[in-house]
Amino acid sequence: MHALAAFEAAARLGGFAPAAEELCVTPSAVSHRIRQLEQQLAMQLFERSSTGVRLTTGGRMYLAQVREAFAALAHSGGRTTAGRVRLRVSAPPTFARQLLMPRLPAFLQDRDDIDLEVHVGNPLLAEVTEPADVAIRWSDGKELSGVVHRLFEDRLGPLAAPTYITAHGLRSVADVAGATLLRSPLLPWGAWLQAAGLPPSEPERGAVFNDLGMLLEAASAGLGVAISPRRLAAAWLDSGRLVPITEVTTVSPLSYYVTCATADQARPEVAEFMDWLREGLAE
Template sequence: MSAPPPSSPSPDLRLPSLDGLRAFEAAARLGTFERAADELAITASAIGKRIGALEELLGVALLQRGAKSLVLSAAGKEYLVQVRQVLALLAAMPQHQRTAQRKERLRLSAPPTFARQVLVPALPEFTEQHPEIELEVVLSVPFLDLAGADAELAVRHGPLDSAGAGLLWRDHLLPLASPALLAAEPLRGPADLARVPLLRTPVDPWLPWFRAQGLDWPEPDHGPRLVDLGLTLEAARCGQGVALARPALARQWLRSGELRPAFGAGQTPLLLADTAYHLLPAAHPTPAADALAAWLHDVGTRAAAEGLALVSAVA
């Protein structure tokens, strides 16, 4: 059940100024107007005026002015406990920290598999290189026209000639399968794929790869249709079939040995994909957006190179 909307403030509500609360807390803690003034970088007279205005608002005396130091009244002691709680809550909010206010916030929209397999593992590097940028990552599913809202930069998967977008990297495609599936059904060449389930995704259809291998086969029409490259790789890891995969996105499973080239290293044909990941330019370029774009290009290039190296290294 949702919370009820807040009610209108009572006409009797009297809110003190934040400056008055800070002056009172500092004077009560430090014992003199002068020391409180030094901490808050104002004059002792200003401290006295702010506390006086606070006392007038509340209708009670909070401090007893002594010859050498201030003494809290009974009402002041009770009020100080509540004031400190309020100030602590305000101080804990990151929006009130100067370091947070100096950061530039960027929102990046990216497809799920790219975000999980390429972007997130590399994020500590970006944070270390650009501590002044606060990056927020939101997911999109371009195949279903579900775009991340209000993002300054967006990664998209699409045709090589996507208008107005910068190419991040062009990947290869090759069949990958789990060791368990390959042990149960050894595959020696592309024609042997007729004996095993082929995992389907509209993002990377099998037909171009079939044609490149001289196979006059139609697009597979059996089994679940997974509208996500990561789900396709996970299904292959579980032994549900052979996935037509991009090495850059399969690095996690290639490293662990949970996925392998279907016909062995050096024997599984690679096809240069006719789709790729692109970066849509920022509508309002800034140095932070330019830094993120350059870093994404570098990360994508490295991911593609590592993926191919892992495929080649499989014995």
């Protein structure tokens, strides 16, 4: 178990030193435990170099099995007192505020047996590092593992505050290209620029935000033009704080996915929550 814990921590944190810090042991102890594990498995788990370590193909496959096993052990005691169960949900902050929280009362209304925990997840990470039975991730879906379902497809387009549009005379696709384009690592401009017939190169200037909600708030404050899926921006559009500049849109290359470990899909509360979320957002 010590070797498995060292392996999982090193894989998740990207090195032996951070794994050692988390486990309160020395880096040499982590290295020794992983070498013991590799000898027992007769398989190399990491490629080692002067710049660090990287999982081998076999290591990535084994990591998925180890995480499923850890999840099964953790959840074997998941039922709390008086027959209640704990359900831990991880979601990116903007999804949690705009799409999940308004719907949660309906889910919990007739489910007195569930103790719900909601954790804010890092939308930039495909891997779930916080405790979670169900995780929502902003992704293209390619790096997600376990049970994975896309929640919905959304259209992508440029949005800005009405005062900003008026002040800068934004009326067409060409006008958008000349405006201040707000940026986010979560949502590049390239897909929409290409759909609009413009060079798909990413803007090199403009403020950068690592949360989609902050991006939309910045646009509504008049800092520039945001690119956003229409459904995610519904609260800003409905209130009039943001308006579309053009009707040219394209399918968002990234979307929200709901996931769980393969070992968890048989848990009734997990399956029920995932089905409820998928059905509600499909409407």
